Amino acid sequence: MIEVGGTLPEAVFSLLESGEMKNPDTSALFSGKKVVLFAVPGAFTPTCSASHLPGFITLADKIKTKGVDSIICISVNDAFVMDAWGKSQNAEEIMMLADGKGAFATAMGLDMDTDAFGGIRSIRYSMIVDDGVVSALNVEAPGRFEVSDAETILKQL
Numbered sequence: 001m002i003e004v005g006g007t008l009p010e011a012v013f014s015l016l017e018s019g020e021m022k023n024p025d026t027s028a029l030f031s032g033k034k035v036v037l038f039a040v041p042g043a044f045t046p047t048c049s050a051s052h053l054p055g056f057i058t059l060a061d062k063i064k065t066k067g068v069d070s071i072i073c074i075s076v077n078d079a080f081v082m083d084a085w086g087k088s089q090n091a092e093e094i095m096m097l098a099d100g101k102g103a104f105a106t107a108m109g110l111d112m113d114t115d116a117f118g119g120i121r122s123i124r125y126s127m128i129v130d131d132g133v134v135s136a137l138n139v140e141a142p143g144r145f146e147v148s149d150a151e152t153i154l155k156q157l
Contacts, residue, residue, distance in 0.1 A: 001108070001109035001110060001139070002108045002109055002110065002134055002137070003134070003137065004134050004135065004136065004137050005133065005134065005135075006133070006134050007132050007133050007134075008026050008030055008108070008129060008132050008133075008134070009026065009104065009107035009108060010025065010026050010027070011025065011026050011099070011103055011104040011107060012024075012025045013025070013029070013074070013097045013098060013099060013104065014078065014079035014082075014097075014098040014100055015079055015082075015095065015096070015097055015098065016079040016080060016082070016083035016096075021079060024097075026104075026132065027132070029070075029072065029095075029097075030129050030131065030132040031131060031132055032131055033069040033070065033129075033131065034067055034068050034069050034128070034129070034130050034131075035068065035069060035070050035071070035072060035128075035129045036056075036063055036068050036070075036071045036072070036126070036127075036128055036129075036153050036157075037071075037072045037074060037126070037127050037128075037129055038052065038056060038071075038072070038073055038074070038125065038126040038127070038148060038150075038153070039073075039074045039075065039105065039110065039122040039123070039124060039125050039126075040052050040053065040073065040074075040075045040122065040124055041075070041076075041112075041114070041121045041122060041123070041124055042075055042076070042077060042121060043075050043077045043081050043082055043084075043085035044081070044085055044088075047124075047145050048075075048124075049085070049089065051145055051149070052124065052145060052148070052149065053073055053085075053089050053091060053094070054089065055149050055150035055151065056071055056073065056091075056094055056150040056153075057089060057090065057091050057093065057094060058150065059150040059151070059154055060093035060094065061093070062154055063150065063153065063154055063157065064093070066154070066157035067157075068128075068157065070095055071093060071094050071095065072094070072095045072097050073086075073091070073094050073095070073096055073097065074097045074098075074099050074104070074122065075097075075098065075099065075121075075122060076098075076099050076100070076101075076102040076105055076111075076119075076120060076121045076122050077098055077099075077100070078098050078100050079098040079100070081098070082096040082097065082098045083096055099122065101120075102119075102120035102121065102122065105120065105121070105122040105123070106120065110122055110123045110125055110139065111123065112142075123139060123140065123142075124139075124140040124144075124145065124148050125137065125138060125139045125140060125148050126138045126147075126148035126149070126150075126152065126153050128153065128156060128157065136153070136156040138152055138153070138156075
């Protein structure tokens with residue numbers, strides 16, 4: 001599993017932006033930037049929709065005043081699902097990024113196999129990334145939502 005001080009692995013993501021499919025890579029998203037990244041097991045799922053994403057939406061302005069260039073929500077879903085979820089949550093300040101095959105989650109060592117429920121998914125976590133290097137990492141225990149919330153990230157900034 002990636003640790004504080006580790007460099008993010010190279011990956012290509014999917015993002016629907018103004019109706020157009022984009023495929024940014026790790027370098028484009030993180031090089032030379034301070035980024036808050038948080039991962040959820042799935043779009044439209046209960047804890048993700050009721051607590052995790054809404055917390056970052058509520059605190060986005062405060063987080064960005066701490067010198068953060070972007071806030072990224074990532075999930076092992078496709079870009080269309082992530083876009084629809086972001087719109088349904090009014091997440092204009094959050095980049096809704098798709099890790100379609102779970103390659104990034106797996107390369108980070110932050111993947112889990114949910115079997116028939118949905119296959120490979122991401123473990124719930126949040127992190128601060130400075131120029132591609134992890135400076136803070138908050139990984140949740142299975143089935144928990146206690147340390148990867150927006151309030152924790154805001155305190156760490």
